[in-house]
Amino acid sequence: MKALIFAAGLGERMRPLTEHTPKPLLEAAGKPLIVWHLQRLAALGVSDVVINTSWLAQCFEPALGDGSNWGLRLHYLYEGTTPLETGGGMLNALPLLGDAPFLAINGDIWCDFDLASLPREPQGQAHLVLVDNPAHHPGGDFRLDEQGRMHDSPALTFSGIGVYRPQLLQGWQAVVGDAAGVECTPPRFKLAPLLRAAMRAGQVSGVHHTGQWTDVGTPQRLAELDAQLRQPA
Secondary structure (H helix, E strand, O other): OEEEEEOOOOOHHHOOOOOOOOHHHOEEOOEEHHHHHHHHHHHHOOOEEEEEEOOOHHHHHHHHOOOHHHOOEEEEEEOOOOOOHHHHHHHHHHHHHOOOOEEEEEOOEEEOOOHHHOOOOOOOOEEEEEEOOOOOOOOOOEEEOOOOEEEEEEEEEEEEEEEEOHHHHOOHHHHHOOOOOOOOOOOOOOOHHHHHHHHHOOOEEEEEEOOOEEEOOOHHHHHHHHHHHHOOO
């Protein structure tokens, strides 16, 4: 199985911490956020990891190398000075990810979800991990029914962890329409409209994770995560 780590964000809300360090390389408990992901992906048996980059892209390879420290092969994919958003970034990475389902994870989260419990072959086009709504996102994103199907109505928050079939991106133009950025090469667009369209077609499943999850979007949240991880077990 291959994986994609979204690491191209500008990290504007994390400044001044991100003035010289991209957000996924900021440390929690002495370890870069992205390394927590790499270790879990390696334990899962993932072979190749695509890391999309933009802001301070030149910092990643010196910090992470080729992935051999974790038994992985890392592929750095520079998107330019303007990130391609989640949908455009995923589409741009497909040539490296191949035709099989792949795991994608946001580089600026921390979560203790057991990646081994994810399906290698989602029933539909995608399988997403949802979490309880945090204080900074009380409205939620999607609803999960008793059969494990996802619906386009807010209830729980998308964790930033999911398994996707490349076919989710087929026909993306018809779904996204003339949104700003689609005219660029490569195109820039969000993944959410494609997920919502797939949900309406009954093609997205999910699971509710009730363990620890942090969207490391501000210096305060990073400090809280660092303190939490440093507490004795």
